[in-house]
Amino acid sequence: MTDDPNAPLLEVEDLSTSFRTDSGRLVAVDGIDFTVEAGETVCLVGESGSGKTVASESITRLPNSPPARIDGSVRFRGVDLFECSDTDLRQYRGNRIAHIFQNSQLNHCYSVGWQIVEAIRIHEDVSKTAARARGIDLLERVGIPNASSRFDDYPHEFSGGQKQRIMIAMALAGNPDLLIADEPTTALDLTVQAQLVRLLAEIQSEFGMGILLVTHDLGVVAEIADRVVVMYAGKIMERGDVFDIFERPAHPYTQALLDCLPERANASGGIPGSLPDPTARPEGCRFADRCPHTLEACRTGGQPPELEVESGHHASCIYYGQGYDVSVVCDGQGESDDCDGQDESDNRDSTDVSKDRERVSEANKR
Ligand code: SF4
Numbered sequence: 001m002t003d004d005p006n007a008p009l010l011e012v013e014d015l016s017t018s019f020r021t022d023s024g025r026l027v028a029v030d031g032i033d034f035t036v037e038a039g040e041t042v043c044l045v046g047e048s049g050s051g052k053t054v055a056s057e058s059i060t061r062l063p064n065s066p067p068a069r070i071d072g073s074v075r076f077r078g079v080d081l082f083e084c085s086d087t088d089l090r091q092y093r094g095n096r097i098a099h100i101f102q103n104s105q106l107n108h109c110y111s112v113g114w115q116i117v118e119a120i121r122i123h124e125d126v127s128k129t130a131a132r133a134r135g136i137d138l139l140e141r142v143g144i145p146n147a148s149s150r151f152d153d154y155p156h157e158f159s160g161g162q163k164q165r166i167m168i169a170m171a172l173a174g175n176p177d178l179l180i181a182d183e184p185t186t187a188l189d190l191t192v193q194a195q196l197v198r199l200l201a202e203i204q205s206e207f208g209m210g211i212l213l214v215t216h217d218l219g220v221v222a223e224i225a226d227r228v229v230v231m232y233a234g235k236i237m238e239r240g241d242v243f244d245i246f247e248r249p250a251h252p253y254t255q256a257l258l259d260c261l262p263e264r265a266n267a268s269g270g271i272p273g274s275l276p277d278p279t280a281r282p283e284g285c286r287f288a289d290r291c292p293h294t295l296e297a298c299r300t301g302g303q304p305p306e307l308e309v310e311s312g313h314h315a316s317c318i319y320y321g322q323g324y325d326v327s328v329v330c331d332g333q334g335e336s337d338d339c340d341g342q343d344e345s346d347n348r349d350s351t352d353v354s355k356d357r358e359r360v361s362e363a364n365k366r
Pocket residue numbers: 251252253285286287288289291292293294295298304316317318319
């Protein structure tokens with residue numbers, strides 16, 4: 001099993017994950033595709049229950065089977081991880097592909113140093129002394145002050161933000177090529193969140209790894225993402241680069257998510273309604289019951305395919321197909337009245353777009 005350094009870092013193709021339950025088969029992820037390149041940050045966003053956590057954990061086949069059933073293919077540097085034996089897969093998990101799990105916590109019974117040394121020695125055959133030196137180095141790298149004197153302290157002696165920095169240090173122990181971080185800043189105050197997002201960006205530019213960030217927090221997305229993949233009810237609704245998504249959101253679901261941002265002039269208190277029952281999803285577009293633009297045709301024929309809005313920007317909405325008045329779903333979104341975004345984007349320079357990004361980022365820090 002040899003991977004190809006010239007192959008894309010991560011290619012997810014037709015990934016589906018379902019679970020057997022007493023009330024039937026629950027399809028959490030339903031045939032999704034996306035890629036992550038080295039040095040790139042891709043954010044998987046959506047409300048709780050959209051399937052983003054299950055999708056991220058399925059990459060290294062973490063959900064237990066049964067009850068889970070995982071189909072499709074996931075290639076890492078050209079190696080199909082779903083074709084690997086469990087033994088081979090362990091060479092990738094935590095080593096080449098590191099996870100920071102939602103709500104993951106340090107073990108309060110052991111010193112931080114002991115836990116970092118263990119994490120390093122799982123991946124590398126090094127002495128305890130060498131692992132300790134590397135652990136102190138990692139703690140310094142993630143911004144823990146006086147790392148060598150604090151190495152033997154216990155988790156309760158660190159603040160919430162410092163504990164999350166230590167979790168990041170442990171994830172870096174195997175020198176991963178890909179970091180999958182699931183809501184790594186949730187439950188922290190906004191200032192600490194902003195510091196951690198900046199830390200992830202710094203680490204990425206230093207180590208050149210790819211990051212798949214799973215989050216519902218669009219403020220964090222604005223600050224760190226290169227590309228954004230929006231999920232709803234197990235499907236991808238929209239994808240594009242971060243500027244396209246924030247400036248010209250094409251899908252009514254993305255527009256509704258962005259309208260929840262407090263700094264938006266028309267900020268809403270949330271999206272009315274709730275996600276469809278995952279064991280009995282509607283036949284047509286999954287967002288139809290909550291969408292302000294639903295047509296009769298939206299309720300038949302499965303989820304619309306992802307249609308091109310502009311180069312590199314796609315949305316799963318029938319209005320981007322032939323014969324529909326696309327202005328219905330994009331008028332008044334972002335700062336453009338131009339639905340394909342082409343003319344308007346030609347007139348906007350990168351400074352305009354950066355200002356938009358900074359505006360959202362600053363609001364996130366407040
Ligand atoms: S396909 Fe129809 S229901 Fe779905 S997002 Fe588009 S307009 Fe709304």
